Amino acid sequence: MTDDRLTGSECWPIRSRLFIGRITDRADARSFYRAGLMLAASLLCSCSGPQSALDPAGPEAEDVAILFFTMVVGGALIWCSVVGILFYASRKKHAYDAGQASRIILWCGVVFPTIVLGALLSYAVWLMPNIRPGFGEANARLRTIDVAGEQFWWRVRYQNAEGSAAFETANEVRVPVGERVLFKLTSPDVIHSFWIPVLGGKMDVIPGRENHLTLMAEKPGTYRGVCAEFCGPSHAFMAFTVVAMEPGAFEDWTKARASFDGARDAEGLALFLKHGCSACHAISGTEARGTIGPDLSGFGERGSVGVGALVNTQEDIARFIRNPSEIKPGARMPHFSMLPETDIQRIAAYLKGLQ
Amino acid sequence: MKSVIPREVETLWTLFTAPVVWAVHFLVCYVGFAVYCAKALSLHLSFDAVRIGLGVFTLLALAMIVLSAYLAWRQWGYGTGDPPHDAPTRQDRKHFQGFATLLLSGLSFIAVLYMAIPMIFIAECQR
Ligand SMILES: [Cu+2]
Numbered sequence: 001m002t003d004d005r006l007t008g009s010e011c012w013p014i015r016s017r018l019f020i021g022r023i024t025d026r027a028d029a030r031s032f033y034r035a036g037l038m039l040a041a042s043l044l045c046s047c048s049g050p051q052s053a054l055d056p057a058g059p060e061a062e063d064v065a066i067l068f069f070t071m072v073v074g075g076a077l078i079w080c081s082v083v084g085i086l087f088y089a090s091r092k093k094h095a096y097d098a099g100q101a102s103r104i105i106l107w108c109g110v111v112f113p114t115i116v117l118g119a120l121l122s123y124a125v126w127l128m129p130n131i132r133p134g135f136g137e138a139n140a141r142l143r144t145i146d147v148a149g150e151q152f153w154w155r156v157r158y159q160n161a162e163g164s165a166a167f168e169t170a171n172e173v174r175v176p177v178g179e180r181v182l183f184k185l186t187s188p189d190v191i192h193s194f195w196i197p198v199l200g201g202k203m204d205v206i207p208g209r210e211n212h213l214t215l216m217a218e219k220p221g222t223y224r225g226v227c228a229e230f231c232g233p234s235h236a237f238m239a240f241t242v243v244a245m246e247p248g249a250f251e252d253w254t255k256a257r258a259s260f261d262g263a264r265d266a267e268g269l270a271l272f273l274k275h276g277c278s279a280c281h282a283i284s285g286t287e288a289r290g291t292i293g294p295d296l297s298g299f300g301e302r303g304s305v306g307v308g309a310l311v312n313t314q315e316d317i318a319r320f321i322r323n324p325s326e327i328k329p330g331a332r333m334p335h336f337s338m339l340p341e342t343d344i345q346r347i348a349a350y351l352k353g354l355q
Numbered sequence: 356m357k358s359v360i361p362r363e364v365e366t367l368w369t370l371f372t373a374p375v376v377w378a379v380h381f382l383v384c385y386v387g388f389a390v391y392c393a394k395a396l397s398l399h400l401s402f403d404a405v406r407i408g409l410g411v412f413t414l415l416a417l418a419m420i421v422l423s424a425y426l427a428w429r430q431w432g433y434g435t436g437d438p439p440h441d442a443p444t445r446q447d448r449k450h451f452q453g454f455a456t457l458l459l460s461g462l463s464f465i466a467v468l469y470m471a472i473p474m475i476f477i478a479e480c481q482r
Binding site for chain 1: 461472
């Protein structure tokens with residue numbers, strides 16, 4: 001993971017540079033070895049961390065985690081007793097007559113599984129109304145965040161109290177703790193899936209549809225969300241950061257973002273405009289109003305570049321500008337390696353400074 | 356006196372009665388809710404009315420399956436002989452079919468019950 005702010009990220013086995021290195025340097029024997037270590041590490045600590053459905057930070061995810069553990073424990077008990085009985089039956093010589101045998105089959109093979117499966121089914125469908133998105137009237141009063149899944153990044157638009165768009169960001173979703181939030185999910189290209197494992201279940205993002213999902217964060221922290229539906233070459237990089245903030249801090253942040261001024265560094269901004277970045281990118285408070293790519297207002301305070309592909313340092317930003325599709329295959333941003341290196345560095349510094 | 360229970364008929368069709376009831380029940384429940392949700396605005400029916408209606412239908416389906424099971428049990432000779440009924444005789448063929456029908460009825464009964472469980476918990480139409 002690339003975002004240093006992530007809660008519990010010490011547990012995350014894939015540090016970005018290793019990961020990128022592995023992709024661009026091509027696999028060698030050592031990287032397979034390394035992958036094996038990563039797998040072992042991730043198995044050991046996969047129960048906690050910023051992207052674990054088993055380390056819930058909201059009520060929906062908690063229900064899902066409890067359901068999971070119920071199933072695992074129940075399944076383990078049944079498996080153990082079946083294997084135990086199997087051993088018992090094979091070790092000793094028991095003479096069962098046909099009647100006894102059919103009674104065992106009837107009770108252990110029919111009645112018991114029917115009751116257990118019936119109970120599990122009831123439990124799971126009983127949970128569903130709690131973990132599904134809310135509907136209708138109840139949703140109209142919720143704070144709404146519009147999210148568009150685009151190849152290969154997330155457009156995030158916040159609404160103000162009147163319901164009109166207040167400001168836009170990308171690849172980072174901030175939510176107030178203790179408040180239910182409604183996500184309206186759309187896609188202009190292909191099917192994606194919006195999933196924040198620590199907060200709840202996933203919801204497909206389908207072109208031509210507006211899908212709704214409500215989630216609530218209960219623990220402040222920085223988590224990781226992902227695209228959970230294969231959507232193209234950089235699908236695996238289509239992640240985003242989720243920041244659950246105390247309500248006061250969240251209000252401060254929305255106010256700051258709604259009145260963001262990106263015109264603080266005249267020279268950097270001039271280069272940004274001169275090289276045509278503004279055709280695709282918007283920065284509040286400047287002439288840059290492009291809408292094809294991610295809104296870059298406040299980009300410097302985000303944790304990653306290229307949606308989780310690189311850490312957000314000036315060098316990584318420059319690297320991304322030079323050749324986005326080397327870092328994210330298929331990214332819809334042209335490469336700018338023909339720009340003078342000083343200009344690239346200058347723009348990267350400017351973007352890093354947008355906090 | 357004429358019995359209300361059908362005469363014993365020797366045909367393979369009785370074997371399928373219970374699974375057919377299960378299939379019809381499955382479709383009616385799915386299609387019923389789907390049509391209701393598509394037309395809820397023009398139909399003057401509450402969600403619970405649909406739920407109760409399909410609940411009554413479920414009871415009917417279960418009753419059909421129980422009847423089919425009873426007939427199968429009779430065909431099986433009320434369990435007088437034990438499986439596998441594999442002798443090449445008419446009697447064994449009849450008993451075999453009765454036993455198989457009885458088992459299928461049990462399976463269908465459970466399937467209809469499982470199908471009904473989500474109908475208890477389903478909350479409303481998604482729009
Ligand atoms: Cu995607």
